[in-house]
Every structure is written in structure tokens, then in C-alpha cells.
Amino acid sequence: MTRHRRSRKAAKEQLVEAEAWDEGVDEPQEAPADEPDETGWQTSTAQMASLSRLVRAGVWALVVSGPLLGTLAFLTSSAPAQGVSKPAxxxxxxxxxxxxxxxxxxxxAYLQAGQGTERDLAPYYSGSVALAVKPGTRTAxxxxxxxxxxxxxxYWSVTVAADVTAHDDKGKSTRLGVQYFRVGIQATDPAGASGTEQGAIAAYAATSLPAQVAAPAALKPGGLAYETDRGSSSADPSVExxxxxxxxxxxxTTExxxxTSPGTRLQPISxxxxxxAKVTGVQDDSTSASQQKVPADRTVLHQLVQxxxxxxxxxxxxxxxxxxxxxRAGRWEVASVDDAPALRVSGTPSAAPHTTPAPDAAEATPSPSAS
Known part of the structure; x- marks a missing residue:
């Protein structure tokens, strides 16, 4: 916009000079019109007046076109540079x-289905299916x-853990425990290769019936950091x-x-x-189980409370x-409820044999048709 003002001001100044020059030229001269000057050129009052009008018209054209040219220049400078690619x-x-x-x-659906209800699997698997088990014999x-x-x-390999219950012809149910099934799932992109269509839902299809597989290896947790047993005595300040x-x-029942420590924001369950609620045992990471006195301010203690x-x-x-x-000030305060119990620095898990829980003794033994 400053450029526009400068161009218009200069144009106006030129117009004023042209008008002043024109006024001086319009005055008639005493010399004969056809008398040549020293350079040999012949001039007349009419010629000078025509030239003045021409200059004045050019200056007015510049004044009028100034804003238009300035706007065009602004729009041209604001346009994106050629050759600059859009962000991918x-x-x-x-x-x-x-x-x-x-x-x-x-x-x-597979666990629930059986002979005569194979069509229930059609939304998931389009291959040929012939089930021999009676429908409803098993459920998850x-x-x-x-x-x-x-x-x-x-294309995905997915493993599903299902808590399976068997049902016999007499209506008795027996919990078989957790069983594991692996299945291949193929996905299709609803938006094509781009995958950018908003709100679109992919389509899925199983490539075979589920395959029952072994349970994953069980782990024995690594050692916890709480090596000091405090018991449940209310005489211990930290247990209290x-x-x-x-x-x-x-x-x-209370606030x-x-x-809690100042600045700690915790809310009761609502x-x-x-x-x-009764505390039955406390373990912590202190060095002495016999220590009863609260240590110096800002000492940190980690507890595992039963x-x-x-x-x-x-x-x-x-x-x-x-x-x-x-x-703080001779007493213990809760600074946080931790996300998980603390592990020792060297506490790494180790493999442990997997044991499948036996069915409850009160449950009936499944019949041959349900096994």
C-alpha cells in the first residue's frame, strides 16, 4: 500500500508541473509564428498546446492506473512460487x-456353530465348511x-484366547478353561491404494477355519523391590x-x-x-524392618500393601x-498410587511351566458328545 501512495503522489506532482508548463506555453509570443529559432526548428503556439495536452493526458492515465497496477503487483507477489510442490x-x-x-x-461364532449351522460362519469365512459337532456344544x-x-x-495372524465352556445333552455345563485359537485375517483397503478416505471401513475375511494352538509360555515375575516385611502393625508410622x-x-469415610503430600491430587473411588478396608500386610524397600522413627524430610519409601x-x-x-x-515434618505422607509394583534393577522374568487350571470339582464331567 505504501508503494501505491508513492506512485500516486509522484504522478500528481508531474501533473502539476505539466499544467504549470502548459500555462506558460499558452501565452502568445511577440515573435512571428513562422520565425525559426536558433536551432533551426520552427514551433508554434498550437503545437505547444497540443504537446501539453498530450503530456497532461498521460499523467492522468498514470494517476488512474496507479491503484490497479499496485493491486496487480500485490496479488502477483502473494501467489505461490512456481515449482513449489504441495506437501505430501x-x-x-x-x-x-x-x-x-x-x-x-x-x-x-466358530465355537458356537455346529452341524447344520455352518451358514453362521459365512460373514467371516467364505470357504466350504462341514462341521461334525453339535451346535451349542461349546461356547466362549x-x-x-x-x-x-x-x-x-x-494380511494378519491373530491369536485369540477364549474361556471355553462345554454343554452336554442334559444341560450340564463344564468350564474347559482358556483355549487359544489362531486365524489368518485378510484386510482390504476401502479407499484403494491411497487409504485416505475418511469414514471408510475396511473389509475383512478369514482365510481358513481357526487352528487351536498351545498356550503361550508362562513367566515367573522378576524379583520385586520390596524386601522388608513390615507386617500390619499400626504402631509402624508408614503402615499407619x-x-x-x-x-x-x-x-x-475420610478426606x-x-x-497425602501437598500438591498430590488423588480422588477416592466413586x-x-x-x-x-483392612491392611493385612505391608512390604517396603527400606533397609531396616525395625526402624520405627520417621526419617528426615523428603525421604522416599515404596510400599506394596495387601x-x-x-x-x-x-x-x-x-x-x-x-x-x-x-x-515431611516427622510423618509419612502418600505421594502417589503407583501404576505397578516396583521391580529390582535386576528383576527380569523367567520362563515357568504352564499349568492349565482343572475344572471345578462341583461341575459335572462332560459327556463324550461334549468333549
């Missing part, structure tokens, strides 16, 4: 959520995906703090602020699930909480 769309990463969910539904009371791996682009805090946290909580119906359940305590 971010590449999308294949997600295992869809194939995993599809596989879980397929395994549940619970199922979840425990492993998912893309073996090829848009943990007990009071968890009672308030689980039952909502948490009286047990709605209140338990009527009573709790028996009684719900509103009178049933007692056992819970474990990992807490971090800090000392």
Missing part, C-alpha cells in the same frame, strides 16, 4: 485393531486377542499412613488430604465400592496397592 499426505500405518476384532468375533464365555502380527501387507489412606480411598476390602454386600476381596510415601 502423511503415510498411514496399518492398524491391527480391525483384524483383531474381526478374528475375535469369528472364533466366538469370554474372549480376547493376545497376539496380532501382520505377516504380509494387509498406608492403612488410613487406603481406608479413605476405598470407603470414602484423602490428611494422608461410587464407594467398599464399606471397610488389603482385605469388604463390599456393601458383606463379601471380602483381596487387593494389592503399590504406594510411594514421602516424609
Amino acid at each position: 499426505a502423511a503415510a498411514t500405518t496399518a492398524s491391527s485393531v480391525g483384524p483383531a476384532g474381526f478374528a475375535e468375533l469369528f472364533v466366538s 464365555t469370554q474372549s480376547t486377542v493376545i497376539a496380532s502380527r501382520e505377516v504380509q501387507p494387509d 499412613t498406608a492403612s488410613g489412606f487406603l481406608a479413605a480411598y476405598l470407603t470414602g 484423602l488430604d490428611r494422608y 461410587p464407594t465400592p467398599y464399606a471397610e 488389603v482385605d476390602a469388604t463390599d456393601l454386600g458383606g463379601s471380602t476381596v483381596s487387593l494389592s496397592y503399590a504406594l510411594t510415601l514421602k516424609s
Whole structure:
């Protein structure tokens, strides 16, 4: 815009000079019109007047076209430079959520299906199916995906864990325990090769019936960092703090602020699930089990607390909480409820033999048709 003002001002100044020059030229001269000057050129008053009008018209044209030329220059400078490529769309990463969910539904339908109901598997598997088992002989009371791996682009191997229950002809049910099924799931991109269509849902298909596989190897957890046993005595200041805090946290009978460090923001469980909470054991990472006095301010203590909580119906359940305590002004305060119990620095898991839980003794033995 400053450029526009300067060009218009210069044009106006030229117009004023031209008009002044024109006024001086319009005055008649005493000399004869046809008398030549010293250079040999002949001039007349009419010629000078015509030249003045021509100059004045050019200046006015410049004044009028100034804003238009300035706007054109501004738009030209604002246009994107030629040859600058647009930023490429971010590449999308294949997600295992869809194939995993599809596989879980397929395994549940497979366990429920039987001879005469093979069509129930058509939404998942389009191959030829002939089942010999009686429909409803097995059901999955619970199922979840425990492993998912893309073996090829848009082709997934999914392992589903299902808690299977068998049903015999007399209506008796027997829990068979957790069983594992692996299935191949092929996915198709609904938006074609680009994969950028918003709101589109991919299509999935199983490439075969599920294959029952062995359970994954069980692990024995690594050593925990809590090597000092404090018991459950309320005479220990750290145990007393943990007990009071968890009672308030689980039952909502008192405020948490009286047990927490300044700035710690914790909320009790709501709605209140338990009527009573009793600490049955405390382990921590201190060096001495006999230490009863609270150490210097800002000392940190990690606890693993065992709790028996009684719900509103009178049933007692056992819970474990990992807490971090800090000392301040001669007392312990809860600084956080930890996400998981702390491990020793060298605490790595080790392989342990897998054991399948036996069916409950109270349950009936499955009949041959249900096995």
C-alpha cells in the first residue's frame, strides 16, 4: 500500500508541473509564428498546446492506473512460487485393531456353530465348511486377542484366547478353561491404494477355519523391590499412613488430604465400592524392618500393601496397592498410587511351566458328545 501512495503522489506532482508548463506555453509570443529559432526548428503556439495536452493526458492515465497496477503487483507477489510442490499426505500405518476384532468375533461364532449351522460362519469365512459337532456344544464365555502380527501387507495372524465352556445333552455345563485359537485375517483397503478416505471401513475375511494352538509360555515375575516385611502393625508410622489412606480411598469415610503430600491430587473411588478396608500386610524397600522413627524430610519409601476390602454386600476381596510415601515434618505422607509394583534393577522374568487350571470339582464331567 505504501508503494501505491508513492506512485500516486509522484504522478500528481508531474501533473502539476505539466499544467504549470502548459500555462506558460499558452501565452502568445511577440515573435512571428513562422520565425525559426536558433536551432533551426520552427514551433508554434498550437503545437505547444497540443504537446501539453498530450503530456497532461498521460499523467492522468498514470494517476488512474496507479491503484490497479499496485493491486496487480500485490496479488502477483502473494501467489505461490512456481515449482513449489504441495506437501505430501502423511503415510498411514496399518492398524491391527480391525483384524483383531474381526478374528475375535469369528472364533466366538466358530465355537458356537455346529452341524447344520455352518451358514453362521459365512460373514467371516467364505470357504466350504462341514462341521461334525453339535451346535451349542461349546461356547466362549469370554474372549480376547493376545497376539496380532501382520505377516504380509494387509494380511494378519491373530491369536485369540477364549474361556471355553462345554454343554452336554442334559444341560450340564463344564468350564474347559482358556483355549487359544489362531486365524489368518485378510484386510482390504476401502479407499484403494491411497487409504485416505475418511469414514471408510475396511473389509475383512478369514482365510481358513481357526487352528487351536498351545498356550503361550508362562513367566515367573522378576524379583520385586520390596524386601522388608513390615507386617500390619499400626504402631509402624508408614503402615499407619498406608492403612488410613487406603481406608479413605476405598470407603470414602475420610478426606484423602490428611494422608497425602501437598500438591498430590488423588480422588477416592466413586461410587464407594467398599464399606471397610483392612491392611493385612505391608512390604517396603527400606533397609531396616525395625526402624520405627520417621526419617528426615523428603525421604522416599515404596510400599506394596495387601488389603482385605469388604463390599456393601458383606463379601471380602483381596487387593494389592503399590504406594510411594514421602516424609515431611516427622510423618509419612502418600505421594502417589503407583501404576505397578516396583521391580529390582535386576528383576527380569523367567520362563515357568504352564499349568492349565482343572475344572471345578462341583461341575459335572462332560459327556463324550461334549468333549
